[in-house]
Amino acid sequence: MRSTEQDIARALSASLRDPRWRAQVRAAALGTEDVDLQSLAGRTAAPQGRNLLAAVSAADRRIADLKGLPASTGSLLRVRLGAPSMRSHLNTKVTPWIAVAATDDDATTITAYDSQGHAHAVDTARVPDRPLYILDIDVTKAHRAGLQVLQKAFVDKGLTSAPKAANSAAAASAGWWATKVTAIEVNDDEEPWFKGSAEMFSLVTGFGQDGAARVDSVDMPYLDYDGTVYYPNQILVNWSNYKYNLADVVMMEDDDGTNYRALAQAITTALLTVTDQGTYIPLVNAVLSAIPDGWFTDDPDYVESWYTLAQNSSGRLNGASGNGWMTVEPYFVEQF
Known part of the structure; x- marks a missing residue:
C-alpha cells in the first residue's frame, strides 16, 4: 500500500508542471479540507490531470483490497494542504511538493516530491513554510x-x-x-x-x-x-x-x-x-x-x-x- 501511494505522489507531483491543472488542484485544496483525487482527475479537461485518472482508479481498488474493504467503498486517495498555515503561501507562483504521510507517527521526516521528480526530506518537528500537499487515504x-x-x-x-x-x-x-x-x-x-x-x-x-x-x-x-x-x-x-x-x-x-x-x-x-x-x-x-x-x-x-x-x-x-x-x-x- 505504501508503494502504491508513493507512485501516485510522484505522478501527481510531475503533473503539476501543467499550470492549468496546478491551478485546479490549488483551488480544490483551498476550497475543502480533503480533495477526492479520482473525482478531481475525472472532472478536469487538463491533459495532465486526465492522464492520472487510470492510475488513481487502479490505486484506489488496490488500497481498498489491502484494507480489507469491499470494492464498493469507492475512491480512497485524497489530497490536502499539509497544514492550515500553508494557505498564505499557496499562490500561483508556487508549485507545491507532494508528500505521502509517514506510516510511523514518530517519524522525524517525511519524503516530498517536487515537479521534477526530486525527493526532499521534510522535518516533521515543525510545519514547513513551503506549501506542500499530503497524499493519503480518506x-x-x-x-x-x-x-x-x-x-x-x-x-x-x-x-x-x-x-x-x-x-x-x-x-x-x-x-x-x-x-x-x-x-x-x-x-x-x-x-x-x-x-x-x-x-x-x-x-x-x-x-x-x-x-x-x-x-x-x-x-x-x-x-x-x-x-x-x-x-x-x-x-x-x-x-x-x-x-x-x-x-x-x-x-x-x-x-x-x-x-x-x-x-x-x-x-x-x-x-x-x-x-x-x-x-x-x-x-x-x-x-x-x-x-x-x-x-x-x-x-x-x-x-x-x-x-x-x-x-x-x-x-x-x-x-x-x-x-x-x-x-x-x-x-x-x-x-x-
Whole structure:
C-alpha cells in the first residue's frame, strides 16, 4: 500500500508542471479540507490531470483490497494542504511538493516530491513554510466502511446477540437504559500534524444476554483533535444488550494501514475463547492482546480504555492509561 501511494505522489507531483491543472488542484485544496483525487482527475479537461485518472482508479481498488474493504467503498486517495498555515503561501507562483504521510507517527521526516521528480526530506518537528500537499487515504470514508466490516463480522460470529424478549414489566417501561457521553477529551490522539485530524472509534465489550462475549463498535467522528473538550451527548452503551451491569470501553484511533478484515478476525477469535463464568470478566485486555503488532506499520493506535462502566455510572471517568476522560450519565431512551 505504501508503494502504491508513493507512485501516485510522484505522478501527481510531475503533473503539476501543467499550470492549468496546478491551478485546479490549488483551488480544490483551498476550497475543502480533503480533495477526492479520482473525482478531481475525472472532472478536469487538463491533459495532465486526465492522464492520472487510470492510475488513481487502479490505486484506489488496490488500497481498498489491502484494507480489507469491499470494492464498493469507492475512491480512497485524497489530497490536502499539509497544514492550515500553508494557505498564505499557496499562490500561483508556487508549485507545491507532494508528500505521502509517514506510516510511523514518530517519524522525524517525511519524503516530498517536487515537479521534477526530486525527493526532499521534510522535518516533521515543525510545519514547513513551503506549501506542500499530503497524499493519503480518506480515513473518514475507510473508517466508516471498516466499522461496517467489523460490525458484520461481530454479527456473523454471534458477538452481537439480540437481547432476550422483554418481560411484561420491561415491555411496560417502553424503552431501555443507556449510558450517554456528555463530554470527552483525549490528551494525545496519536496523530502528528502531517496526518491531519484523527478518526476515533470505541469498542464496547461485555457479556450479551446469551452469556457470550459481545462487542459493539461506536463511531466518534467528532473527536478530531487532542486537547479539545467535545460535548457529543452520544449514546455509548445500550444496557438492554448486556447480561451484567458492567461493560468495558476501548478507544482507538484509525490509521491509514488498518486492515479491517484482519482486525475483525483477530478480535472475534480472541473473544470467542472467553466464556461466561457466572460473574463479570473485563474484556479490555482480550481486545488489546488480539490486535497484532503490525499487519502494516501504521495500525490502529490504542488511545484509552475504561473498565467496569456500570449502568448507574455518572460524572467524570478518567481512562485507565491517563490519556483521556469522559463524563457520563444514565439516560433512558423512550420508545414511541
